[in-house]
Amino acid sequence: MTRSLGQLSNQTLESASFDGDTKEWAFVFSGGVVLRVSAPWRVIAHGQIELGWQDDGHRFGLQKPIDATERFGTLVQGHQVASATVSPAGDLVIDFGGDSTLEIFNASCGYEGWQLQGPGQRWILAQGGGNVSESEHDG
Numbered sequence: 001m002t003r004s005l006g007q008l009s010n011q012t013l014e015s016a017s018f019d020g021d022t023k024e025w026a027f028v029f030s031g032g033v034v035l036r037v038s039a040p041w042r043v044i045a046h047g048q049i050e051l052g053w054q055d056d057g058h059r060f061g062l063q064k065p066i067d068a069t070e071r072f073g074t075l076v077q078g079h080q081v082a083s084a085t086v087s088p089a090g091d092l093v094i095d096f097g098g099d100s101t102l103e104i105f106n107a108s109c110g111y112e113g114w115q116l117q118g119p120g121q122r123w124i125l126a127q128g129g130g131n132v133s134e135s136e137h138d139g
Contacts, residue, residue, distance in 0.1 A: 003086050005124070007084075011029035011080070013080075015073075016072040025038075025053065031118060032118050033116065036114065038113060039107050044101045045076075045101075046099050051071050053068075055071075075100060076102060080096065086126075090114075092114060106128075106130060110128035123135050
């Protein structure tokens with residue numbers, strides 16, 4: 001059974017970038033909410049995969065290599081979250097309405113797939129194996 005992740009409701013996606021030091025993608029939302037992702041992800045728009053976590057820097061027969069940060073920006077940056085749900089396995093689906101979603105797959109039995117944090121909020125962590133835990137933090 002999926003559950004709603006209210007911490008992202010009505011937040012606006014402000015930016016997406018790859019952190020080369022931690023090898024994680026950071027998705028920054030309004031209100032200081034940050035989603036850090038070390039698991040596979042993809043953006044679905046109009047029924048097609050428009051961008052995937054491994055696409056950055058690849059040409060795929062295009063004129064120039066894909067800049068994932070740039071493409072992500074044109075697909076969903078500035079869009080407001082309509083809903084966010086977490087599956088029993090810890091997969092996260094963020095629906096931006098208008099037929100655009102960000103899907104994150106919690107892909108390991110041991111590694112953490114993603115974490116969501118914001119000022120004065122609980123941390124939400126997708127642990128290896130699919131458990132999703134919440135804990136207080138001092139932010």
